[in-house]
Amino acid sequence: MLVRREFIAIARNPSLVINPLMFLLMAVTIFAITLKPILGDMGRAAGGLIWVLVLLSSLTSLDSLFRKDYDNGTLEQLLLGEVNPFFLVLMKCFTHWCSSGLVMVIVAPVIAMSLGLSQDLYGSLVLCLLVGTPAISLIGLVGAALTVALGRGGALLSLLILPIMFPVVIFGGGSIDSLVMSGEFGGGLIWLFATSMLALGVAPIATLFALRLSIEI
């Protein structure tokens, strides 16, 4: 039921999905124009660029993740209610991932094409993104929960969680680079998976702590 509520909220306010997507497309355009000279090289730059872009556009939607529920008191009610708050956090993460990570995964081949990544690698790129984007949502959730009560997430949120997300981008971008160069993931995919799993273990607990802190119960 709660999942349904989240999806209805997204459906009624499609800007939650469209804004990050438009941000992504604009950023791709800027990269494509400014980095034109190096893009030709077998699409080596494409993998890293896509990961950076996915990370940055996920950030744009993180700030609003708990904001509305916090402002109108829903968040407090939900945490005090009978639903297991742990489940609540996981659900929030899932819906955020659906509205940002999953969308990025779907449009990734198009972006990869425009940045000149070799066509054989689209499948691997999608696989990489599928494995790695949950970590971005999970880590982002902690930052969003910590900053929701401060009223000015934005830059602070990015400052807090970007350094923690470094490994995801490094493993993700590195995997694609390794694929372009040697045709193998080079261990990157496994480590990406491990990072996501660790995030799944730690982030929901930390988020729950942070939410309790933010609403002061």
Place this chain on the structure above:
Amino acid sequence: MSAKTWFHQWGSPRWFFEKAKPVSTVLGLLSLVFLSLGIIWGLAFAPEDYQQGNSFRIMYVHVPSALLCQSLYLFMGIAGFIGLVWRMKLTDVAISAAIPLGMMLTAVALITGSLWGRPTWGTWWEWDGRTVSTLVLFFLYFGIYALRQAIKDSSTKANATAIIAMVGTLNIPIIKYSVDWWHTLHQPATFTITEKPAMPSEMWLPFLVMVIGFYCFAGHNVISRMRIEILRRESGSAWVRSIAMSGEKARYVF
């Protein structure tokens, strides 16, 4: 003294303020001795490196500060954990004292590394494994610093810091591994605890002295900052007031 009493006294800022003073003084004197001994030994008496000449001597500052800035972050993570689990006020004082020193040492490690890189690698800045992980460590420090600036309420500030410090600490090994995996042209780590160092003892003994000196200095610095922070936070209490009113204020602090 029972374990419980021992444990409980850590919850008392006043107890810490009084007991920590001699510790801080001793550590301060030790660091003075070790650092001056190590600097003179390392800069003037240690033999030249057969490849790098005299430029390797910056190692005596670079490596200890790089070691220490990681240790301090780990310290903050552990303090955050203790603070969250046992609700100890003192841990937040410790974290607030460790942040400025940690940030400064990370910056020192980056700057000296850059200065060292110029003569040995031929470039001021190289995106190699350990440089990147130290830079990320600096970002992690800055994130905590920025968060603390943004939160007004002191208990919220303490808990939020503790959460992010713990998450960051868990993340440090992954960052290190990911960056190493990604790329490394750095010389392999010069010192390990388990293996005998590859350089002659005339070179690494002053280094060891410097490391001990750095750690003593960090202990002294963090404890002194903690004591001052305690005075600031407890400024309304009777015992702090009595110190402020007494004629010999300096005696209590230094």
